[in-house]
Amino acid sequence: MPRPAEAALLSTSLIPTDNSTYEALPLVDSESLQALITHEALNASALELFAIANASVKEYGHPTRVIGSGGHYKTLGWIEKQLKNMSDYYTYEKQEFKALNGMVFNHSLSVNGVKVLDEKPFQLTPAAHVYWADLVVIDNLGCEDIDYAPLNASLSTNTVALIKRGECPFGNKSSLAGKWGASAALIYDPESDEIITGTLGTPTNTTVGTLGISKTLAESLIAQKNAGVPLKINMFIAAYVGFIKTKNIIATTIHGDQDNIVALGAHSDSVEAGPGINDDGSGTISLLNVAAQLTNFKINNAVRFAWWAAEEEGLLGSNFYAYNLTALENSKIRLFMDYDMMASPNFEYQVYNGSNELNPPGSEELKQLYIDYYESKGLPWVLIPFDGRSDYVGFIETGIPAGGIAAGAEGKNSQNGEVLDKCYHALCDDVTNLNWDAFLTNTQLIAHSVATYANSLEGFPLREPPKVASSADVPYKFNLHGNFYIM
Structure with missing residues (x-):
């Protein structure tokens, strides 16, 4: 590289x-x-x-x-x-690089005019201003284009996608939701009632404003949808995403x-x-x-x-x-x-x-x-x-x-x-x-x-020749990388 x-x-x-x-x-x-x-x-x-x-x-x-x-x-x-x-x-070095930085100033979510008190914004979420949008439940885990068929089938052009956590990065889910026409996204963890949060990572042209909600709320919304109850979502996120300079610090004996x-x-x-x-x-x-x-x-x-x-x-x-x-x-x-x-x-x-x-x-x-x-x-x-x-x-x-x-x-x-x-x-x-x-x-x-x-490094394996990483061919690549599993 x-x-x-x-x-x-x-x-x-x-x-x-x-x-x-x-x-x-x-x-x-x-x-x-x-x-x-x-x-x-x-x-x-x-x-x-x-x-x-x-x-x-x-x-x-x-x-x-x-x-x-x-x-x-x-x-x-x-x-x-x-x-x-x-x-x-020690000597030490400061290594500057550019990184995405975002800030959420405030946010809100309501269903049929009733304010939801427990929701969290994702890091690096873009802004959102959605009024009286239809809720659409996304199939599977929302990691493939085909999962968003419900958005394509919806008669509404003003929708919020409800997506499960799992398998792929949060940012992929948000970007796919926007690609298929959603104005915003809600993500929940089907295995835990903790209100989910994380980072959307580097935004794409289709990344939409995204909030995390609890399993309890998500399951209630899904049950109401299945029972034919009309659900209208108001969702507001005041936020920005941009590049800043930050730095690593590296000290060597x-x-x-x-x-x-x-x-x-x-x-x-x-x-x-x-x-x-x-x-x-x-x-x-x-x-x-x-x-x-x-x-x-x-x-x-x-x-x-x-x-x-x-x-x-x-x-x-x-x-x-x-x-x-x-x-x-x-x-x-x-x-x-x-x-x-x-x-x-x-x-x-x-x-x-x-x-x-x-x-x-x-x-x-x-x-x-x-x-x-x-x-x-x-x-x-x-x-x-x-x-x-x-x-x-x-x-x-x-x-x-x-x-x-x-x-x-x-x-x-x-x-x-x-x-x-x-x-x-x-x-x-x-x-x-x-x-x-x-x-x-x-x-x-x-x-x-x-x-x-x-x-001593006695007995420790000698180094193999260095690998040259590239976006096309990265050795030792992981299935989960970047913005889904981050500590």
Whole structure:
């Protein structure tokens, strides 16, 4: 893939010339690095990050760290400030790129003149102003043109499409609804009564204003339609969608073998709906704490910490970085580890189910590292699909082995059947939405992963030649990519 003209690597900190202090440090080992990770430091960072999210209250009416907000700009500044304090150990780069940004100012929904109180707008939804439109129930999951035959059969030219969640990205459903004549769309989850939300991703010429509603409301509307009750929809969304500049921050150790780089990342942004202290403030904090404590040790292999922007808009920052690596830069990255949502309140210890058969060689070794760690602590763990949900995607697609852990999003805990993170993509994802046992354990596991590979890559598979990604032929492609499953 060609390097876009807007790619820009900005400031880097200066490399010190005196290595005597560094040479006096002990060689990194896992137990020593883990011992420096504390509840107190994680808690202090979480409180700071929530205060930063409040910088957006005046503009958004609530705390958020969505890209383009004061909360996100201050998050980036907070990360940079800490890296500057470690300038004798790390250099860092700021990589600017363009990303879609949207904002919903207000919205409303009514059925036959009765206001619906529980509905949520999708991120990157366009505006909508629909008056007294007919509701049309879409067949199947709304992922194929044929599913929209009911719109084609409708005698009305003023319609709102009611669509189930599932199989394809939300944006595909909204765009297909508009393509077949709907003025707006409503989406619901047939498996849960949670009011659905998410991102529509990059808009098309036919994307329409889209709201999420509950299963209860959707099933009531469907039952009324089947009984022949006329349903008229009023739907209003005041919103805009446009491009902004945002940036990744990438810090690399000055020392260690620069031809064998151990890379790891978390995303620095939240959704618009809330402050994102678990998603992914927890990963952001974990990386900063591990990076700070690693400065107490010598390393054999270089370590690269990355904070990606615009993950919630479709993995934009990490993909931009991975696709813009030269073949030489790519070949130096031996592995990538993704850390997204470390402290979910009703957590599971989740390990991405990577394999060397389906993914770049080394992905399975990363999976086993995490499993071995949890088992050494007597902790239960579960495998979760390695299906393109988070920031490892661009690395896998360009031939870099990857893995990672998570504590859970909107799914249910396999032990108790309750939602893993009740505040996933919601306003209540604040400092009260963190499980401190999971946060500490997972951050110590991150420290273990860094110490293990910073010390030695012996036995870890050698890199295969870098893959050159293109829109026509992307290796290691996932079925679910981008704006449907996003953490």
